[in-house]
């Protein structure tokens with residue numbers, strides 16, 4: 001059997017991805033499909049860490065524009081990510097995946113608190129680790145949390161799940177002729193202001209030389225394809 005290209009991965013799931021067509025809340029079918037895709041790569045011996053967003057419930061910047069203090073709104077957003085983390089854990093465990101949720105904000109009754117060495121130990125034991133509550137700080141995003149945690153646990157790659165099959169020059173939904181990038185570097189993302197990840201997350205990946213693959217999550221089997229070295233989506237490196 002062919003060996004996976006990556007030993008340890010970081011999967012970034014947006015909150016929106018969990019909402020499916022509904023655009024808000026959680027879609028059970030979508031979450032189960034994600035669980036199955038992760039199981040496929042865990043079965044190959046790949047260690048999987050996940051950072052999940054909260055945009056399907058709450059976004060700090062949007063709430064702040066409507067008048068809530070930004071830091072407070074951001075803390076609310078971080079709590080939203082924990083709801084998603086618990087939903088994912090439930091789905092993963094239903095199909096037999098050993099899973100731990102580690103939160104950046106202590107909530108002992110709900111999940112373990114993030115401790116780097118503990119996260120690594122869980123991964124080494126083959127458990128899927130879901131990081132909740134982002135970085136634990138307002139004014140940051142879960143993309144930045146994904147970059148940060150990936151670097152901390154020494155993941156080899158960040159897989160950023162989206163609804164399209166990579167990064168485009170323009171929004172492919174608005175312009176069907178928009179050009180897709182197969183490869184990009186971080187400086188191009190920053191200079192062209194491509195909306196791959198926010199600039200904090202992009203800089204963190206660039207400075208620490210951790211590549212990102214932007215891919216379509218809705219096509220089942222894509223996570224495994226990437227892990228096995230198939231070139232899909234957009235590959236971003238330094």
Ligand code: UDP
Pocket residue numbers: 013014015016052053054055056058059060061073074075076077078080081133134135136137138139140141142143144145
């Ligand atoms: N958030 C934060 N600090 C973090 C991560 C997230 O304050 O380190 C808040 C922020 O308000 C954000 C919300 O949590 O809008 C949900 O996260 P994000 O928007 O990154 O989720 P996604 O777009 O991936 O669903």
